[in-house]
Amino acid sequence: MKKTLLTYVKPHVQEDPLSMILGIGYLGAMMEREKLPIALHDERVGNDQDMKAAIDANDIIGFSALTPNIRRAIAWAKYAKEQGKITVMGGPHASVDQGVFLDSGHFDYVLKGEAEHTLPELVRSIEGNDDNALLEIPGLASMRDGELWVDNPAPPLIKKLDELPIPARHLLPMESYFKNNPEHLVYIFTTRGCPFKCIFCQKELTGRGFRVRSTEAIVDELEHIIKTYDPGVILFVDEILTLRKKRIHEMCDEIIRRGLKFEWVANTRADCVDYPLLKHMHRAGCRRIYYGWESGSQRMLDVLKKDLTPEVIVNAAKMTRRAGIWAKVYLIVGSPGETPQDIAETEKVLRLAGPDLIRISVFNPLIGTESWDNYQASIDISDLSENYVSSNRSGYKHEHFTQIELEELRKRMVRSYEKWYYAMPQRLRRVYERGLYYIENPQHGKKRLGRAVGLVPPPQRHVVTNHH
Known part of the structure; x- marks a missing residue:
């Protein structure tokens, strides 16, 4: 059975604290529920060689990227195609601008809209080499022989969110996130x-x-x-x-x-x-x-x-x-x-x-x-x-x-x-306002004072390992 990799393409500037990606986490969880082989990779953790190794080890490569980073996603899709892989693009930008990916010649498919249900359908249709099934997948767009072969509207929004599994955090490098994010x-x-x-x-x-x-x-x-x-x-x-x-x-x-x-x-x-x-x-x-x-x-x-x-x-x-x-x-x-x-x-x-x-x-x-x-x-x-x-x-x-x-x-x-x-006036203002807060909420004030004088210990945390 073909192995699918979902990868998040890193921004050219990492402005936010490094943390997990929920989008591919949800998709990974749905693939697991459907008993389809799945791996997740976050390009922000590791280097180019790690990204290449992840692509090389799988058959279907799904990309996720924010709008500022779609050029990088296209470049990685080019590498994946050179290795004979099947390439898929999804996410917000793909849902409004499929042409930038399909016209590049480096993407086999674009999935528009929420893809928790349609990604497993796509993988099964590819596995079965079933063109008729592909033509029926909501949100799927694809080119063949330089022409738009299929261009289906996005699927209806998922109404009952409770029916989705929780994100597959165990497939993501949680220790690396924690190491890079204090x-x-x-x-x-x-x-x-x-x-x-x-x-x-x-x-x-x-x-x-x-x-x-x-x-x-x-x-x-x-x-x-x-x-x-x-x-x-x-x-x-x-x-x-x-x-x-x-x-x-x-x-x-x-x-x-x-x-x-x-x-x-x-x-x-x-x-x-x-x-x-x-x-x-x-x-x-x-x-x-x-x-x-x-x-x-x-x-x-x-x-x-x-x-x-x-x-x-x-x-x-x-x-x-x-x-x-x-x-x-x-x-x-x-x-x-x-x-x-x-x-x-x-x-x-x-x-x-x-x-x-x-x-x-x-x-x-x-x-x-x-x-x-x-x-x-x-x-x-x-x-x-x-x-x-x-x-x-x-x-x-x-x-x-x-x-x-x-x-x-x-x-x-x-x-x-x-x-x-x-500046000092604002520092004093905040001290004053914080004091009013503790007067209004004395239970928090007592704990804060206790910590300040060493009577109340600070909260303890233990080290978590082996979740990837």
């Missing part, structure tokens, strides 16, 4: 999709609906992660974890009921939290929240269709701090029509809100998004076709800033904010 970070999904209409977001893969897993399934997986891997931090990588507050209250109740002690991080929006929810999340172990603010200028928030106001942003930051939770925020510079005045308004909101960390990217109109459709006249297609994008460069030709100016602006904003954040 926090021992582990990822988990509880939802798929996002109903908001931000113009810069690709939604073709998971859709604009909002599909959720049950509380029991989520906490079962959390318990499995904790017992198996002893993580330092668990990151909920849902786009908006707290969209439905009731289910997060239920999740926190179940975490507390089972006595699970772990630190976790959430991604969400400023208008999807309130103080009672944030307090409950902290009690259940949430210590950080990552917010997508994008801007502090109302005009830019409207351009990006964020459906937020600066007042909501500032209020969410203050509530988060009051609940004892640390906040990181994501911002975008160089949005269409942005001016120095808009930048100044963003910097003013940052200082009113006082988040603990900011991360700034340059506006990028990705294919398959409203920004791509609306700003075609200002996109340098030839530049994108060669380089694609990253957080610090863009194919968008801005009205008021050059690419160099935007990159300098991005760096200056970060330096300026960090200088302000670490």
Whole structure:
């Protein structure tokens, strides 16, 4: 039987802490459930020789890559074809731009949409050399003799997420992730999709609906992660974890009921939290929240269709701090029509809100998004076709800033904010606010004081091995 390899192509710049990839983890788990031979490889762990060895050892090579890294995926597919392998591309970019892969001549198949069900179908059809079965696979696109042979629409979105197995973390190099990431970070999904209409977001893969897993399934997986891997931090990588507050209250109740002690991080929006929810999340172990603010200028928030106001942003930051939770925020510079005045308004909101960390990217109109459709006249297609994008460069030709100016602006904003954040007045402000938190939550204050004077020992962690 043919052996399948699913490989994640590394970014040219690794900006986030090294941690596991959930996408190929889910696919690997489905292949195991279907009793099909499967291996997973993360190119970020190891070197080119390791990647070549993984490709050489398997028959069907499936690639996963973010938009900035598709050129690298194509280069690896070329190598795989030279070794006589069958090549497949999936993921968000493949779902909106199949041509860039098929036209390269290095991919036999593209799978659009969620592929947990269609990948096993594809592998079985290849194994059986069954063209009729291939023609029926939802989301499959393929060329033959220079012509498009099959181009099926993506499959319906998977409605019942509880029916999916948990990701095959045991097939991933967990020890290597932990070795390269001092926090021992582990990822988990509880939802798929996002109903908001931000113009810069690709939604073709998971859709604009909002599909959720049950509380029991989520906490079962959390318990499995904790017992198996002893993580330092668990990151909920849902786009908006707290969209439905009731289910997060239920999740926190179940975490507390089972006595699970772990630190976790959430991604969400400023208008999807309130103080009672944030307090409950902290009690259940949430210590950080990552917010997508994008801007502090109302005009830019409207351009990006964020459906937020600066007042909501500032209020969410203050509530988060009051609940004892640390906040990181994501911002975008160089949005269409942005001016120095808009930048100044963003910097003013940052200082009113006082988040603990900011991360700034340059506006990028990705294919398959409203920004791509609306700003075609200002996109340098030839530049994108060669380089694609990253957080610090863009194919968008801005009205008021050059690419160099935007990159300098991005760096200056970060330096300026960090200088302000670490200045003594802000340090004193945070000490004061932390003190108010401990007065309001004396049980945490006693533990913190006990640790400070050595009466309460710090939490202990044991070393986890042999999970790959």
